[in-house]
Amino acid sequence: MGFTQAFKLALKSILSSKMRSLLTMLGIIIGVGSVIILISLMNGVTNEVVSAFESMGTNVLNVSIVGRNSSRKINVNDMYELYTNNMDVFMAMSPTLNVSGTIKYGTTTYTSTSLNGVSEDYAKMNQLEMQKGRFLAYSDLNDYHKVAVVGTYFDQEVFNNNSIGKYIKINGYQYEIVGVIEEQDDSAEGSTDDCIYIPYTTAAKVSYSKVSSFTFATINPEYNEYGTYLIENSLYEVLQNENYYSVSDRATLIETATEMTSMLTMVLVGIASISLLVGGIGIMNIMLVSVTERIREIGIRKSLGAKRRDIMSQFLIEAGTTSALGGIIGIVFGIFVSEILGNIVGINASPTFPSIMISFSISVFIGILFGFLPANKAAKLNPIDALRYD
């Protein structure tokens, strides 16, 4: 008997009792559906994380000096020298200084703002575009100007879209606002747009703190490793201790994040697969019932010359078709639910094509695996006993 014939027979048998078939498939539908949903959501989250990192530039190396040795100090000029000596590796460099201080405009104090001292290269390295005005300039740094570049939160919420030329008070000094960075988030308080950049030279001077971190941009992410090596080398020369500094590279960070989310996906999918197993057992159960119900039919088929493998394939194909149908329903259901959930959470959650193919194949495989026992039972029936069965 051919495959198409057996397949038609299986479809006929499934359609002849729709309710029962649907209940049989339920386990597979839920199993495949939840696998698809989990993969879609985790996929969406991973893409979100990766693109968040990527928008910050994958060619950026963050250097922070954590330890301080009284006799050995990292000096900004040394780092500038490292940069200028390796212009074939590095594209830009900025010392960065996280300033803690009170920010005031009028009588209001702003506490959630991230305030950073940076160089004129910082905007270029981090792909910050200007909405209005200009970014910090070399002369601002050189001459310790008290100028500030703000995020859209200040421009929109504090200055009514009219911040250029206004003054904001940082640690008691008035800073002139010279530029507004384009919106990156939603301009809300505490968001990425709630930020102020001032020249690191001015910042270091007024807050009496030392520059302890640097941002380097390589000309290409492929140079990240070599750049890291160069920086670490020169830091080690000065500090003589690996624990006093760290260099982190965003490409590596992305890799780690992707690895972590995919590991989490595997665990979650593993848990969801338990329902696939339960679905398989459901199919086995119904197939066993169906074999018992059809013993006479099997006897008739055998008396007409059906061989063991004919009966076997009839039931296997029926089990496989049932679970494949369940799998298709589960996939459609899963895609549908992930779209909805993705919309609610605000990520683009759609399953990858391989994940659809894999869940479909797994559901067919499970049907055949769990259909094996009932099919074998049917195939081994003795024709006379089967014909006599009532």
Next chain:
Amino acid sequence: MIPLIELKDVYKIYQMGDNTVYATKGVSLKIFKGEFVAIVGQSGSGKSTLMNIIGCLDVPTKGKYFLNGSDVSALKDDKQADIRNKKLGFIFQQYNLISKLNVLENVELSLLYGGYSSIDRVNLAKAAIARVGLSDKMKNLPSQLSGGQQQRVSIARALANNPSIILADEPTGALDSQTGIRVLNFLQKLNNEGNTIVLITHDNNIAMKAKRIIKIKDGEIIYDGVPENAFEE
């Protein structure tokens, strides 16, 4: 001439706890091509057992069975299935049609397992259905047919593969006498066309229509010959 069917000292023994049941007890017989044999006997005498062995649905416990000269006494499942498919056509008392399949699909079954192409299947099945006069009922399910019509479908199914032997176990048992006679006349017609027929019945009147009668009692043959002398005591 080699007999189509030859049984040599065939025993079928069932062990029921301490009880040993001899369903057939040393049966030997030869049936040649073109014969119409009726096997008669009381209930429990071993008729069906004998037919199951002849029909390759069962194997003898002891003794030999030659079908067309080759020993088929101890064949494996699938070999038996092959012989049933190619050489034998069954007609059962309870028709044994598959209720989910329509007339055409039921008749196609043995052709399906015989590996015919779908075009051949449909053509052969339609021809067989035409022979039993049910061409207008092709799409009916068995439940939409009378008992006599269902039995005719099962005859069409037995014929479709053009088997060497047609085995009928009480084919008229579930039919009224009128319809029974019609079915029997049809079997006679088939025999006249050259088919070999083995018919099982416990109705002597029906047995009289055959050319040869084999009487069985307690698993043994007690008469084998022409119908005329079969029932005189």
